[in-house]
Structures are given as structure tokens and as C-alpha cells.
Amino acid sequence: MTSSSHSSTASAAHPLDEAVQLTASSSSAPGQYEGQTHPGYWNMVGPFGGITAATLLQAILQHPDRLGDPLSLTVNYAGALTAGAFTVQATPVRTNRSTQHWTLSILQAGDDGAQVVTTTATAVTAVRRETWSVGDVPMPEVPAPSAQPAIPPGFGVEWLNRYEMRPVTGAIPREWDGSGDHSLTQLWMRDAPPRPLDFVALAALADVFFPRVWLRRARHVPAGTVSITVYFHASAAQLQATGTGYLLGQARGQEFRNGFFDQTVQLWNEAGTMLATSHQIVYYKE
């Protein structure tokens, strides 16, 4: 390999970085950014929800007035984004001594050319100090990532090819025969190709789980996230230390009722550090 081709390979952007790339608008509106949906993270009728959450977090991270690191992020999926350009508006509505409160939205031109809100969000960033700390949900004892086969690529939606997933338990049902009896999934996961972990990648990883109702019922019904919240427990240094290692993700439904179920999620790194907890409320049909 020549030096120049090696350099070219090394500098090629990771698909995740391409997908969350935002450009400050030439207009005078502060916190307004232009982005483009990325075909590599396409789901069935719009982008993978995790990449939308990651993009909103990216807008905060590159905002010149940001204080601290991500603490919480709530994203409401009001309507599917269409393929193409979109605008992110990120506004720090209140800045305290150690916390900062954000409201965000994604806008796209609708059929009539008028701007339509596809996504709303709120977030809190915070300056963390070292305090007494303890984890109260230890990582479950599971086989190492290398012991679990990875889901083969090409499961029908493109974004799944952007993740390496090695299910431990609760993989997607092989037969839709109505035989489901629980909603617990545990899996090792990381970006594909591997990419050093940061807050943006972590936000997306919190949303990789297939709909709990598919597992619980072993039925392939239509489903989609309505709202997701991610709480970030790790520091930038802990994410950096995690590097390109796997995360153990655990997801479970608590209540499935009249068209909506909730999902609770925990994400640990291989060292057993809880990096994030998350929950979402998900629409399902039938």
C-alpha cells in the first residue's frame, strides 16, 4: 500500500460522521444548521431514528455557545424525514452555572414548499464534577462478544449494515409464528466499520433495538418510535477509553397497550461501565 493510498484510507470519513455532518447556515439565525439525509442510514420510510437523534446532538456539540457535555436528550419523531436536505435549529434557551437547556427542531420543505417540523427535541448539557458515584444495575454476565455470531448483513434495511450486532439473547424471531413470550434482548454492538465511541455515536446506539413487540409476539407488525430519551452517564474520557470496543445493550418492554409500548434500555461498555440509559415509547399496529 502506498503512502498516499494509506493516507486516503485513513482520512475517509466514517459513514456516521458523514450522516451527522451539519453546516452553519449562511443566514444570520444562530444555531441553524443545514444537513442531508444519508442513504447509508436509511430505514423503511425515513432515516434510522438513532441517526436523527445523533444529528440533533451534533448540532448542540458544534454550537459555539455550548456549556458542558450531554446529560439528557429527548427526541420526538413527529413525521418521517424525506430523502434530501433538512434544517436543524438548536437553541440554548437557558444557561445556568453548570447546566444548559436546549430546544431543537428539524424542518424540511413540505410538498407545498413551506417548512414542516419533522422532529422536536429538548436536551440538557452539563458540566460534571467528580462526586460519590455507584452503579446500581450491574452488567449482566454474558458470553464475550467474540463468542456470539454477528447478525449477517442485508436484513432488508440499509442502516442495519452500519452496525455490528452480536445477539446474546432475544434475537429477532426466525419465524413469525406468534410464539413470543418475553421482550428481553441483550446484544453486543458497535459501529460498522468500528469507530471510536463518542456522545453522537452513543445516542444512535441507544436506538438500535428492533421493536419489542416483534419479539414479544413473534409477529412482524408495523411499529415505529414516537419519542426517545437518552440519559448520558459517562464522561467524554470514559467514552474515549471505550474506543472501538463493544457495548452490551439490554432492551425490554414494560407495557404494551392499545397501540403503544415502552422500552427501557441500558448500555454498558465491555469493562462493565454504564454509559447510558434510555427509554422510548413506540407505536405498533394491530
Add this chain to the structure above:
Amino acid sequence: MTSSSHSSTASAAHPLDEAVQLTASSSSAPGQYEGQTHPGYWNMVGPFGGITAATLLQAILQHPDRLGDPLSLTVNYAGALTAGAFTVQATPVRTNRSTQHWTLSILQAGDDGAQVVTTTATAVTAVRRETWSVGDVPMPEVPAPSAQPAIPPGFGVEWLNRYEMRPVTGAIPREWDGSGDHSLTQLWMRDAPPRPLDFVALAALADVFFPRVWLRRARHVPAGTVSITVYFHASAAQLQATGTGYLLGQARGQEFRNGFFDQTVQLWNEAGTMLATSHQIVYYKE
């Protein structure tokens, strides 16, 4: 008791209804409401967070353009409200066929007279249809409410007197001796005086738990909710059927790290129906 005095008693507003009372602004801004903090729900340096969440939900419920019932609510406590008047702005930013997405904020006049954002929120309301449903987290088997003594009134903050709480396990520590070893609380609870359950009351009840860090450490450190999310699983009819009965509330911390911990909450009625699940991220000191 004379007929007129009986009628007077029966028509007296419940403190909760007084606290969440909102008046549409005389100005032309749609979805703008005026409210007043209520001394009966005062916490240490501002209103009880649950009553603020309930007030925001009330703004949605009385908005003329509302579609459906509450599905999710996220409230971010950007700064403490001061005693007195406040303004709620509730905007339905996108209305779909069966879901509606809301952004909300609470504003108060600051020291210099300018309006300051104290609270931001997002919510989703939805028209629910009957579908296949199942609860995956059964209510824990615990003694009946009548078997558990209620917390005596006068614990130092006024809002606690607005709730009847009968702890089953994980009551507030009697001694701050650093002996804590878990963060699980289970308690029976309802409004005091009893009040028929509705979405507004349920939103507030999701926030009644004292800070998990107090239990986990048996140390009385400063702590306050930064952001709470409530997912509503029950229909209005199920809340009505719950009436003035008790709810079993369960709260647990998952991770306490560098100044913030998270809390997961489940709320069932006495019949064992899951009415709501909730999560919050909470600041703590030391």
C-alpha cells in the same frame, strides 16, 4: 349540616385543581395561559416538580386544538419558579392522523422584568385504538395499602401534605448515617384529600419519590430533578375506574455518577393495571 354548607363543601376545589388552574391569556397568542404558583405544593426553593409537570399537561388538555389523550410528556426544569404568576405557552407544532406533537414552556418575569424561561417541555397526545395488549412487568406482590402506616404530615415541605403515602419498602431513611445499600422504594399513594384520578394527577404522582441518592447513601445531600419523562399507558376510562383508589409506585436508581443519577418509575393501580412508567435524571451534590 345544612344543605347549603354541604353544597359548599362538595363544591370546594381540590388543591390540585387550584394549583393547575390556567386562564387563557387575553392577548391574541393561542395556547398562552396564565397561572399562579400554589403555596400548597411548595417545595424547598420552588414548586414541587410534579405540580409543574401537571400544569403543563393541563395546558395541553384545555387547548382547543388538542387531538387525543396524553401519551408522553418530558419536562425540563431549567430554573426554579418563584412564587407568583407565570405564563404557559403550549403549541401543537404538528398534528398527524392519530398523534399530535407539542412544545411547551413556562415563562416568568425575571429580576429585570424581562421574561425568563423556567421550564421547557415536549409532549405527544394520541388517539388510542384497541389492540393486542400485554403487561410485561407485573405489579409486585405487596401488602394492601391499609396494612401500611401513612407517612405522618409535616415532613418539612408543604407539598408532601398534599399526598397520602404508605411506604411498603424503601422509606426515607430515619438516620443519615451513610448505611444505605439499595435505591428501591415501593409505596402506596394517592392525592390528599382523595381525588378521582386523571391524567393531570397521574403526571404529578410520577414525581412524588424522594431523591434516590438519599436512600442509596442514607445521606441527606442536595438534589433536584433536571428532566422527567412520563409515558401514559392507561386510557381516561381506566383512570376513571381507578377513582380515588391507591396507586402502587415503584422507583429505583440505575446509575449514580458525577453529580447526576437516573430514576425509573412504574405506577400501577390496585387492580394491578400499569397506568404509567416514568424516568428522570436528577442532580445531586457531593
